[in-house]
Amino acid sequence: MGIECQIHSTSAFHRHFGVLARRPSAMHEGGMDPVRKARRRRSVLYVPAVNEKALAKLATLDCDAAIIDLEDAIAPDDKDRAREAMRRFFSARPDTGPDLVIRINPLASEWGLADLDAARACRPRAILLPKVDTPRQLLDLDDALDEADAAGRLHVWAMIETPRAMLNIGAIAELGRDRAARLACLVAGTNDLVKETGIAATSDRRWLVPWLLQIVLAARAGGLDALDGVMNDFRDAEGFAAECAAARAMGFDGKTLIHPSQIEPANRIFSPSGDEIAEAEAIVTAFALPGNEGRGVISLDGRMVERLHLDMARRVLARAGREFSSGGR
Numbered sequence: 118m119g120i121e122c123q124i125h126s127t128s129a130f131h132r133h134f135g136v137l138a139r140r141p142s143a144m145h146e147g148g149m150d151p152v153r154k155a156r157r158r159r160s161v162l163y164v165p166a167v168n169e170k171a172l173a174k175l176a177t178l179d180c181d182a183a184i185i186d187l188e189d190a191i192a193p194d195d196k197d198r199a200r201e202a203m204r205r206f207f208s209a210r211p212d213t214g215p216d217l218v219i220r221i222n223p224l225a226s227e228w229g230l231a232d233l234d235a236a237r238a239c240r241p242r243a244i245l246l247p248k249v250d251t252p253r254q255l256l257d258l259d260d261a262l263d264e265a266d267a268a269g270r271l272h273v274w275a276m277i278e279t280p281r282a283m284l285n286i287g288a289i290a291e292l293g294r295d296r297a298a299r300l301a302c303l304v305a306g307t308n309d310l311v312k313e314t315g316i317a318a319t320s321d322r323r324w325l326v327p328w329l330l331q332i333v334l335a336a337r338a339g340g341l342d343a344l345d346g347v348m349n350d351f352r353d354a355e356g357f358a359a360e361c362a363a364a365r366a367m368g369f370d371g372k373t374l375i376h377p378s379q380i381e382p383a384n385r386i387f388s389p390s391g392d393e394i395a396e397a398e399a400i401v402t403a404f405a406l407p408g409n410e411g412r413g414v415i416s417l418d419g420r421m422v423e424r425l426h427l428d429m430a431r432r433v434l435a436r437a438g439r440e441f442s443s444g445g446r
């Protein structure tokens with residue numbers, strides 16, 4: 118873990134708990150949080166909190182998670198109404214349906230603290246913080262959650278959508294290694310990145326790709342999930358499939374979505390294909406054969422297969438849903 122982050126994160130705890138009160142096993146160098154990794158994130162649908170009809174529809178949708186939005190999808194004059202609609206929705210939340218995440222406004226904005234209070238009371242799976250520039254802002258959110266004695270299981274997701282976030286991405290992702298910081302997922306905010314930098318928004322996203330790859334790399338370094346940004350033109354099914362395929366090839370776990378029609382293709386494209394599953398099963402089976410269990414490298418159908426391929430095969434099977442709980446909270 119970077120020294121700077123360690124100091125920030127530790128001092129955040131000192132302020133509230135003192136040195137010895139730091140949560141046990143808060144640091145998990147190299148290891149994944151098993152709760153966090155036990156969730157698929159292929160399709161993550163934004164729903165504006167004021168849209169009660171869309172909220173009601175969520176229980177019938179097959180997305181892996183939904184982000185109830187209080188930020189950019191809500192006009193300034195509607196912020197109070199959005200919070201109220203969100204409260205009503207959560208108070209009658211169905212037992213089934215996608216994992217629920219709430220996107221609040223930045224804490225420094227005029228709506229941030231009211232959003233945070235309302236979001237915490239709704240007990241979502243995670244709170245998504247937009248316009249994150251520095252690790253400090255995520256630690257401030259963590260402090261606010263701790264002060265209010267939020268359940269330790271409440272995760273934080275971070276929008277990566279500003280030039281400063283791109284420059285600080287390594288330090289932000291390092292928080293993934295400190296369980297106390299609650300950070301579980303980086304979400305690419307591609308519309309804001311285009312707006313803030315002035316790059317051209319081409320259909321092949323050629324100018325965005327370097328930053329998207331940085332987000333995936335940082336997420337892997339921090340043991341975090343990574344979600345691609347949205348595609349605005351929700352009627353372009355062919356373009357959407359191509360964008361999902363590119364995102365998957367870049368290593369993203371899934372895509373953020375704006376419309377229900379995008380769920381099925383995202384689920385399909387971010388799931389391993391039949392061929393990939395068969396290949397992964399063959400590798401797992403080969404390493405399990407008598408005499409192969411302890412070997413570092415084996416031969417399979419004329420190819421060299423190492424234990425790193427066994428790890429990759431297990432990951433494919435996990436992504437296929439073999440080790441995942443499906444839906445629910």
Ligand code: COA
Binds near residue numbers: 165189
């Ligand atoms: N979540 C859940 N349901 C949604 C939905 C969403 N994001 N977007 C649309 N729907 C529902 C509609 O309510 C409608 O339901 P119905 O068939 O029961 O009437 C159905 O899907 C078809 O919707 P459609 O008429 O094609 O779209 P629309 O014109 O109602 O909405 C948008 C288009 C873009 C305004 C809407 O999809 C939306 O608000 N998306 C999210 C935007 C957002 O959150 N942006 C911020 C993050 S980038």
Ligand code: MG
Binds near residue numbers: 306
């Ligand atoms: Mg944004």
